[in-house]
Amino acid sequence: MAAVTSTGLPPALAPKVPKRRSTESPLTHGRRGPGRVIANVVGLLFTVIMIFPAYWVINTAFKPPNEVLSFTPAFWPENPTFDNFKSAVNAPNFLLDLRNSVVITLSAVACALVVGFLAALAIARFRFYGRRSLIMIVLIVQMVPFIALLIPLYLTLNAVQLTNTLPGVTIVYLVFVLPYTVWTLRGFISNVPKELDEAAMVDGCTRMQTFYRIILPLVGPGLVATSIFGFIQAWNEFIIINTLNSPEKQNLMAWLLQNQTLRGTTYGPLMAGAVITSLPVVVFFLMIQKHIAVGLTAGAVKG
């Protein structure tokens, strides 16, 4: 459990959300009666409060301008329209920035996955001098605010002429998701029992063969989850690219921020843009949530 929590990995990945209708203890939890009713009411109230902002963004996105800018906001669009979405998609740079987002995020995550997997393998499967320090570095680096490093990052990229380029930002994002990737994959790899490796080697596999015949397939779901979460992190980032790159080399999140400041109160298209931008991330997130419920059960109880 801690393995996963500590990474900042959404424990959605970690904790299997138990469906425990039948196993509930009659003494503490399965109580019927007024207690249960009150709990249910509070639970529903909580659900409504939590979900309200999400509902409100969708509600706004489908409203025509006169309904958005109304002093008595309606809780349902009276004349639902796709105009906001159209105007968001047709806004300057939307498609360009969408492409940038996809390219940057995918390449950063792919590289982070390869580099991170190798490092995670080293940490999880080998004892070597400096291992503890490496773990420390990986942990510390996850906590250093990237914003603090923007100036020196700019200078460093400038030294190799990568400022204001997409590859430059991609490398930064790669490093941005790397510590997390190493840390999570390390957890996944350590969850593959070492006895399996040993058995494979006894049966005559080389180390290399052990890696791609035993560890890789078993870590597969972990690789998927880690890469998706890396994707989410890189996709959501905007301040680094916004600071390092000129306006024509932004990603979708930065585009959204620029639109917010440029357009003032045109909330309809802004909220439509927000829906479009968060859709892939939300879908991905819900995907791994399901994936991991099975895949990480072992990880969740490690300790």
Added chain:
Amino acid sequence: MDVLRSSPVTVLDTAGAQRDVQSATPPGRRGSRFRVTKKKATPYLLATPAILLLFGLLGYPLFRMTVLSFQNMRLRHLLRGETPPWAGLDNYKRVFSDPFFWTVVRNTVVFTVVAVGLSVLLGLLVALLMRRVSAWVRIGMIIAMMLVWAMPPLIQAQIFKWMVDADFGVLNYMIDQIPGVNFTNHSWWIDSVQGWSVITTLVVWGAIPFLAVTLFAGLSQVPRDLVEAATVDGANAWQVFRNVTLPILRPLIIIVTTLSVIWDFQVFTQIWVLRDSKPEREYLALSVYAYTESFGRSNYSLGSAIALITVLLMLGVMAFYIRQMFKMGDVE
């Protein structure tokens, strides 16, 4: 763990013996001496790309930032690539003697304490509530939380900005419905306490899913026998929670609290978006302050000094977190 440390040779030798018996099907692994040296080098080879990247784009910039904080870099140095003049401790003196810096520190600390306290407390309460409700309500709660969790922070903040909009925001409208209260055109940003409340609400709202779901998973690992035994012995719900559940949950609570402190102390996105990328002075937290000093006013060195102080302020919490991680044996 020890298996690999103490007996790799045995394992490999067995493998070798087996291979002989099995008429040498798999290739590779010839001389045993070569094998040992290769094995020693392997972890380093594996970790090298990661280490290079981390040092190149985190270690070196961190060093650069430290140096920068002792220099005086302005825009012209950045544009022309000149080496900025040495300033010694000037930046730090300036920062520490500036009462406004201390106001920002105070704001950040107060915000962190309130936000972390609220999110952990509410997260725990929600987790406990999830144990009590019917299955279908629990599913609803989980779906709602997953949606919130999945939303990009920038968009969460934009939604809040829209909801607290002075003219057309839904929040003012709803508060207005309470008889005798007039919130028409009420701006939430004039009074800084109200403004910070909006920021805190947004941060707490965004943090609850992580905390509640984690703690809920932790709760389901509390052994049922213990709870039942305590109940049989006459403990009431509160006593069970206080004396059975809480002690078992404690390590997890400590970890999530520490993480929340680290995250909330660096709060940036929420303030940045809610205040339209140009936050007023009363809404500066340390990381926002460092950013605006650097990029808003081109005081790159001063910004670096503030950023470094921010990191140093967090160092204690970070060290605690890392110690906790090692202590839990999770790292091994």
